[in-house]
Structure formats: structure tokens, C-alpha cells
Amino acid sequence: MESIALKRSIFEKDFLAGIEQNQFVLYYQIQVTDNAQAIGAEALLRWQHPHHGMMLPGDFIQLAEETRAVLPLTQWIIEAVCNQLAQWSNQPEFSHLVIAINISPQQFRQHDFVDQVLSIVRKAGINPQRLKLELTEHSLIRNMDEMVDKMSALRHAGISFSLDDFGTGFSSLSYLKRLPLDQLKIDQSFVRDVLTDPNDAAIAKAIITLAESLELGVLAEGVETKEQRDFLVKSGCHAYQGYLFSKPLPLESFEALVRKKFSV
Ligand code: C2E
Ligand code: MG
Ligand code: MG
Numbered sequence: 337m338e339s340i341a342l343k344r345s346i347f348e349k350d351f352l353a354g355i356e357q358n359q360f361v362l363y364y365q366i367q368v369t370d371n372a373q374a375i376g377a378e379a380l381l382r383w384q385h386p387h388h389g390m391m392l393p394g395d396f397i398q399l400a401e402e403t404r405a406v407l408p409l410t411q412w413i414i415e416a417v418c419n420q421l422a423q424w425s426n427q428p429e430f431s432h433l434v435i436a437i438n439i440s441p442q443q444f445r446q447h448d449f450v451d452q453v454l455s456i457v458r459k460a461g462i463n464p465q466r467l468k469l470e471l472t473e474h475s476l477i478r479n480m481d482e483m484v485d486k487m488s489a490l491r492h493a494g495i496s497f498s499l500d501d502f503g504t505g506f507s508s509l510s511y512l513k514r515l516p517l518d519q520l521k522i523d524q525s526f527v528r529d530v531l532t533d534p535n536d537a538a539i540a541k542a543i544i545t546l547a548e549s550l551e552l553g554v555l556a557e558g559v560e561t562k563e564q565r566d567f568l569v570k571s572g573c574h575a576y577q578g579y580l581f582s583k584p585l586p587l588e589s590f591e592a593l594v595r596k597k598f599s600v
Contacts, residue, residue: 348403351396355408359384362416363584364435366593367555367577370569374594376434376468378577379417380584393438401442410443414453417467418460420587425462429595436468436498441475450489457493464494468518471497473505476515487516498555503539512550520547522573524558530567537567544572 354360361384364377383391400409417435424430443449457464469490476483487497498519499512503526522543529536540556547554556568559578568576582593 344399344403347396347399348405351400351403351405352408354383354385355405355412359386360412360416361586362413362420363586364590365577365584366582366590367434367436367575368581370565370574370576372581374433375575376436377590378436378438378470378584379413380438381413397440401440406440406442407446410439410446410449411452411456413437414456415460418456418462421462421466422460425466430591433594434466434468434496436470438470438500439475441472444471444475444483444486445479450486453490453495454493457495465496468496468498470500470521472500473502473511476511477506480511480514484514484516491516491518498553503543509546512546517550517552519553519555522554522556524578527556527558527564527568527578528560530564540568540573541571544568548572 361382362379363382364379366374367376367378369375381393381397383396385391400406414437417437421435424433446452453469457467471487491497496518497516498521499515499517500521501523502520504523520543522540526536526540526543530540531537544554553575554573555575555577556564556573557577559565559568559576559580561580564578565576565580582590585593
């Protein structure tokens with residue numbers, strides 16, 4: 337127990353120092369329509385650790401969430417994305433992009449989350465419609481009413497919501513009906529074997545139909561091949577993200593990609 341506590345406290349110090357010393361960066365992964373137009377991107381966190389090199393969220397997000405580091409992390413990510421949106425707002429090739437941020441259950445449960453987001457959005461002076469928050473089903477299990485209230489307040493301001501990793505959690509249909517969502521994201525685990533596993537194909541199709549009937553948008557993540565994309569198009573999904581289009585990229589490379597290939 338003591339050694340776990342010690343590890344946490346060392347991690348927390350390291351993490352907070354990382355934020356102060358600008359060791360965190362956002363990578364952007366493009367999201368496209370079926371005629372290959374860029375509609376937005378997902379911002380994905382990377383930690384350029386001075387000793388451990390480039391770290392992926394899988395290596396540190398969970399620990400960050402279990403410590404007080406989650407508070408400044410939330411602040412940093414939202415500020416970084418809003419400042420980027422402000423810079424893009426007067427550049428026609430980027431001003432239409434909607435940027436999605438991953439919000440963990442711990443982040444979303446912070447009591448002042450709504451005020452925190454709205455004050456950053458106001459300070460950056462951005463159009464809130466350019467900002468999308470990705471939640472997972474795990475965020476919504478507890479205190480459903482409180483979560484719905486928070487989502488409604490943010491949506492009222494123009495911010496949209498996507499349900500990430502859809503189909504991997506509890507996926508309760510009665511919950512889904514109550515949530516003020518804009519989009520379902522088909523999890524990459526279903527997309528991966530969509531051509532070889534009839535169950536995954538059926539699930540992907542069912543999610544698309546469900547989104548349609550609830551009047552929600554739907555985006556497939558983890559699309560790696562043209563064949564997977566073609567299957568999704570035929571099934572009625574018209575927005576995608578995945579290595580077929582691009583890996584997550586650092587800012588300059590992402591901007592170059594949007595300029596070159598996907599300009600509208
Ligand atoms: P996610 O939100 O489901 O993000 C998608 C993950 O799939 C990303 O991994 C991305 O690099 C990867 N991916 C994208 N396209 C493909 C593909 O075609 N094939 C395969 N095999 N993988 C693909 P990443 O960046 O390592 O992020 C992992 C998870 O970490 C994210 O899953 C998200 O839950 C979390 N995460 C990332 N950034 C943040 C953040 O800023 N805040 C919080 N709270 N969580 C974050
Ligand atoms: Mg995500
Ligand atoms: Mg996902």
C-alpha cells in the first residue's frame with residue numbers, strides 16, 4: 337500500500353512538473369466524410385517525457401485521473417484546443433473544423449466542469465460550435481441526472497457531444513434516449529473485424545441504424561482499409577477516422593495534411 341501511495345505521489349509531481357514545463361502536446365487525427373472532406377479532428381494527448389520519451393495516453397491517463405493531476409490536465413487540454421481553434425478561426429482552410437476532446441469520467445465529474453469549460457471558451461473567444469466533447473459510457477453510469485444537466489448546459493452554449501467507444505460499455509438504450517448527445521462513435525474493435533466477423537458487422541450496422549433512429553450523427557473510428565470504409569458507406573455511415581486517412585499528427589503535419597488533401 338505504502339509503495340503504491342509513494343509511486344502515485346512521485347507520478348503526480350512528475351506530471352504536474354510536465355504540465356508546467358510544457359512537456360504535453362496534442363496530436364490531431366483527421367475526421368473525414370465519404371468524399372474525403374475534412375470535417376474535424378480528434379485531439380489526442382502525448383507526453384514528451386524527458387526520461388521516458390514519447391508517452392501515449394494509455395501509459396499515464398489512468399494514473400493522472402487517480403491523482404489530483406486530473407484538474408490541471410483538464411484545464412490544460414481545453415485551453416490548448418480552444419487557443420488552437422481561435423488561431424484557426426480566421427484561416428478559411430481550418431475555420432470549419434470541429435475539434436473533439438476526450439473527457440474522462442473523473443474530469444466530467446468535477447463539480448465546476450461546466451463553468452471551467454465555458455470560461456475557457458469565452459476567454460479564447462471561439463465559436464463553441466467548433467468544440468466537441470467525447471464522453472464514454474462510463475462517465476454516465478453514475479448520477480445520470482447530474483450528467484444530463486451538465487451536458488444540457490454545455491449544449492445550450494453550442495458545444496456538441498459524442499459518445500466514444502460506443503458499444504463497449506453498458507450501452508443501455510433507455511439511458512441513450514435520455515442523453516443530450518449529437519453523435520455516436522462506433523468503437524474500433526467492431527470496425528477492425530467488420531469484414532470477417534459477422535457479429536461485428538451486425539453490431540456496426542445496428543449502431544448506425546440506432547443513431548439514425550435517434551437522430552444522432554455516427555462516426556466510425558479505427559478505419560484502416562478501403563474495404564472497411566466501403567462496408568460502412570453501404571451501411572449508412574458517412575464519417576470516419578482512422579489510419580486509412582491519417583495517423584494522429586503533430587500540429588504542423590496536421591495542418592499540412594488539411595491544406596494538401598482535404599481542403600474544401
Ligand atoms: P480514443 O478516444 O478511442 O482514441 C482513439 C485511439 O485509437 C487513439 O489512440 C488513436 O491513435 C487510435 N487510432 C486511431 N485510428 C486508428 C486506427 O485506424 N487503428 C488503430 N489500431 N488505432 C487507431 P491514443 O492516442 O493512444 O489514445 C488512446 C485513448 O486515450 C483514447 O482513446 C482516449 O480514450 C484516451 N485519450 C487520448 N487523449 C486524451 C485526452 O486528452 N484526455 C483524456 N482524458 N483521454 C485521452
Ligand atoms: Mg476519443
Ligand atoms: Mg474511441
